[in-house]
């Protein structure tokens with residue numbers, strides 16, 4: 001066909017007939033209608049936002065792109081409407097997000113309402129963790145993954161297998177900080193990254209034990225080892241800036257996975273961002289490096305397990321569970337199935353920034369409130385009295401045997417004040433406070449608003465779910481960091497004063513609740529108790545300038561402080 005004929009044909013087919021104009025208009029109108037908010041009946045919302053194309057999204061983007069505090073924006077919407085249940089319109093073409101600011105109802109949804117399951121915020125947002133079970137909806141595949149992990153959080157595995165390596169890791173961090181404190185010579189330095197590296201080493205110990213020879217902290221120790229106090233770099237606020245060492249590719253790949261999660265969770269379209277990431281050679285390389293190291297570790301764990309029948313690392317335990325499951329089901333064990341590999345790789349990430357962030361906040365508060373720091377130190381000294389008398393830090397056996405209520409309260413406060421909001425998605429039509437919640441709706445349980453950081457808003461008690469249990473928390477000063485709120489004082493039978501930690505003294509959803517709550521919380525507590533005890537025992541955390549004491553922070557998967565400046569003085 002000649003070119004002129006082709007042009008004629010095309011322009012003829014594009015000619016604007018009235019029907020075509022109508023069809024274009026109808027398409028635009030349909031699109032416009034889909035992009036307008038569609039409020040769920042009866043649930044309060046901001047009327048102005050509901051009349052805007054894209055609803056609250058532009059306002060939210062404007063504020064959060066500056067503040068980086070999504071949860072602060074969410075709680076602001078609740079406070080403006082002064083209602084424990086409201087809705088916002090932030091995702092075009094999707095249902096509104098329902099915001100629930102009520103601790104009793106949130107507890108009920110997470111623990112006693114099977115019609116609520118893992119939200120697609122997590123299943124999509126944690127895309128870079130592939131087949132890790134935190135991403136799965138509750139069901140048979142999730143159950144299989146969890147069955148591989150059975151016993152790994154048992155007191156005997158934690159105390160006998162995990163604790164010794166974690167204790168060594170904590171001492172490693174302590175020695176590193178001692179060297180940094182010497183070089184810093186009474187000046188503050190940022191320990192945020194050290195805490196990440198130490199937490200990652202904790203997870204490497206948990207999964208591989210000592211069978212992977214590289215650590216995240218090792219290269220940092222090396223990078224600092226040759227410095228001289230007179231040559232250290234000092235910033236404008238008198239803070240010392242230490243050089244960073246180069247990581248092993250596997251460790252870099254784990255950190256890049258965390259960055260990828262951050263990108264995906266914070267994007268407007270997590271699924272698209274994840275797809276796009278998968279097309280990049282950099283991301284493919286990250287995945288390949290992780291797979292290669294995990295595969296090598298599985299192979300060597302399998303060889304050890306076959307040779308001895310013993311299970312000393314998390315991987316050996318998982319292989320043993322797979323062997324037993326295969327025997328029971330009359331099939332061959334599948335030791336290298338993709339889900340198991342991805343489960344192993346996911347473990348590192350689950351326990352990384354979650355633990356290090358809580359430790360950072362604990363140290364920030366200890367620095368900000370010296371009286372609390374001193375009280376904690378006193379509590380540690382009197383609990384581990386033999387160690388104190390013998391002028392040595394408490395041993396692993398002592399730490400494993402005895403808990404310190406004031407330390408528990410301190411950690412609980414850092415967790416409570418920096419918990420991120422937890423979401424659940426309705427898997428069938430249901431109700432909250434008598435309002436219809438259609439299948440597929442995401443309900444966000446606000447962890448930093450009324451009922452958690454401020455007194456509860458009033459609720460018509462008749463509208464509560466039948467399974468909701470009332471709580472009688474003291475709601476005074478919920479924004480204040482106060483370890484005492486978790487303590488219960490009483491007299492022993494011999495009339496002596498005794499203090500106990502009461503885990504139910506205040507609202508807490510830092511680990512989520514119910515069947516999909518944090519699987520690793522016991523390990524996290526074990527590590528956090530050890531690190532805080534040894535640091536407070538060995539160092540005074542001296543005051544730092546106000547500009548360094550209250551760092552900015554951002555909400556993502558965790559509520560992360562940008563820095564954690566410590567001015568450490570070794571205790572004699």
Ligand code: HEM
Nearest residue numbers: 134350351354355358510511512513516517518519520524
């Ligand atoms: C202070 C430290 C930690 C915090 C604050 C934390 C917090 C959380 C939260 C909020 C959830 C979601 C819960 C829900 O939706 O109800 C979660 C899930 C999870 N966490 Fe943690 N976590 C911590 C440490 C760890 C560690 C050390 C591990 C691994 C050893 C871990 C493994 C997991 C897993 C596997 C899940 C998913 C459970 C499931 O979906 O069934 N976490 N965590």
